Every structure is written in structure tokens, then in C-alpha cells.
Amino acid sequence: GAVVSQHPSRVICKSGTSVKIECRSLDFQATTMFWYRQFPKQSLMLMATSNEGSKATYEQGVEKDKFLINHASLTLSTLTVTSAHPEDSSFYICSAGNYLAPNEQFFGPGTRLTVL
Amino acid sequence: DAKTTQPNSMESNEEEPVHLPCNHSTISGTDYIHWYRQLPSQGPEYVIHGLTSNVNNRMASLAIAEDRKSSTLILHRATLRDAAVYYCILRDGTGTASKLTFGTGTRLQVTL
Numbered sequence: 001g002a003v004v005s006q007h008p009s010r011v012i013c014k015s016g017t018s019v020k021i022e023c024r025s026l027d028f029q030a031t032t033m034f035w036y037r038q039f040p041k042q043s044l045m046l047m048a049t050s051n052e053g054s055k056a057t058y059e060q061g062v063e064k065d066k067f068l069i070n071h072a073s074l075t076l077s078t079l080t081v082t083s084a085h086p087e088d089s090s091f092y093i094c095s096a097g098n099y100l101a102p103n104e105q106f107f108g109p110g111t112r113l114t115v116l
Numbered sequence: 117d118a119k120t121t122q123p124n125s126m127e128s129n130e131e132e133p134v135h136l137p138c139n140h141s142t143i144s145g146t147d148y149i150h151w152y153r154q155l156p157s158q159g160p161e162y163v164i165h166g167l168t169s170n171v172n173n174r175m176a177s178l179a180i181a182e183d184r185k186s187s188t189l190i191l192h193r194a195t196l197r198d199a200a201v202y203y204c205i206l207r208d209g210t211g212t213a214s215k216l217t218f219g220t221g222t223r224l225q226v227t228l
Contacts, residue, residue: 032213044218093159097212105216107159
């Protein structure tokens with residue numbers, strides 16, 4: 001149990017386009033999900049906390065108008081990278097908590113975004 | 117957030133124990149010590165966590181210093197599948213809304 005999926009696993013897009021990444025908790029409900037970004041050979045950087053039914057909380061330095069987060073249901077959060085540029089190319093990972101195992105965060109497999 | 121310090125990399129031979137250290141001298145009383153690991157091109161996975169007492173689970177053991185300023189993750193018999201980046205993270209409190217702040221981690225190499 002406690003599986004988190006992401007879709008797509010890989011995406012390549014042209015500069016200036018928008019890309020939507022989905023994060024789903026498959027067998028549990030998650031009122032809170034987290035979005036991270038990871039550049040090659042670097043650690044994960046928390047971008048924002050996604051709260052079901054309310055606005056996301058962004059970490060300092062993360063542009064909320066560029067990285068749109070929607071958490072419309074208890075099993076789905078989406079991250080939209082708007083007007084993507086090559087510097088947005090990265091590995092995007094989401095995580096969710098399950099109240100049945102509150103001390104663990106369950107991570108998705110990640111989405112590799114390449115902006116040409 | 118209180119910070120952790122880990123060696124950048126470590127090596128181990130297969131089937132030998134591995135001790136991964138972590139220093140967290142500024143830990144607060146409500147901080148739990150969590151360990152996650154990340155295999156190449158995958159999302160992190162939970163390994164173990166503790167507050168004050170040593171902890172064991174099927175994956176590893178966590179030894180916490182009496183003053184809580186350091187801890188050690190112990191893999192009892194390393195396998196090739198344990199090659200990953202191991203992150204030691206301090207997490208304030210418990211609950212699904214409590215966020216994780218990742219440091220640089222320790223890259224563990226396991227050789228035959």
C-alpha cells in the first residue's frame with residue numbers, strides 16, 4: 001500500500017510551452033502533497049506544499065505564477081510549469097503522506113522534464 | 117530548519133555491515149531523525165526514523181547518540197541493491213503535513 005504515481009515519467013517540450021505533471025496517491029487519500037525539484041548530481045529541493053482544497057504554499061524563491069499547483073482532490077495534485085525554458089529542465093518529484101503511516105513520506109517515481 | 121552533516125560518499129563491500137554517520141548538533145527537542153534513500157533515477161524511499169531510542173526495522177537500524185547530536189544508520193549486510201544516496205533529515209514533529217528538507221546526503225557505493 002501507499003503508492004504514489006506520477007505522469008508522465010518523461011516529457012520533452014519546446015521552450016515557451018506549458019507542461020502539466022500529475023501526482024496521484026493510488027491507494028490512500030492525501031490532504032497534503034509536496035513537490036520537489038532535483039537537478040543532476042544535486043539534492044532534492046522542496047518547491048511547494050500542496051494542500052487539498054486550498055492554495056499551495058511555496059518555498060522562498062519559487063515563483064508561484066510559473067509553477068502552478070492544483071490539488072483538487074484527495075488523490076491528485078498537479079504541477080504546471082508555465083512558459084517553460086531550458087533552465088526548467090529537471091527531475092520533478094512529488095510525495096504524499098498517509099495518515100496510517102504519518103511518519104513516512106511516500107514519493108513518486110519522478111518526472112524528467114527536458115525543455116528544448 | 118536544523119541542518120545535518122554527512123560524508124559525501126562511502127564505500128562498502130557486499131555482505132559487510134555499513135555505518136553511515138550523520139551529525140546534527142543543532143537538533144531541537146521536537147526534531148525526529150529520519151533517513152531516506154534514493155536509488156538512481158527514482159524517488160526517495162523511507163528507511164527509518166527515531167527520536168531518542170535506537171530503532172530497528174527490516175531495512176536497517178538507527179543508533180542515536182545520547183545527546184542526540186549525531187546518529188548512525190546501520191545496514192547490517194550491504195547488497196548491490198543498497199547502492200544509493202542516503203539522506204539524514206531532521207523533521208519537526210510528526211504528521212503527514214510535516215515537510216522534509218533534504219541535505220546533500222551520502223552516496224554509498226557497494227562493490228563485490
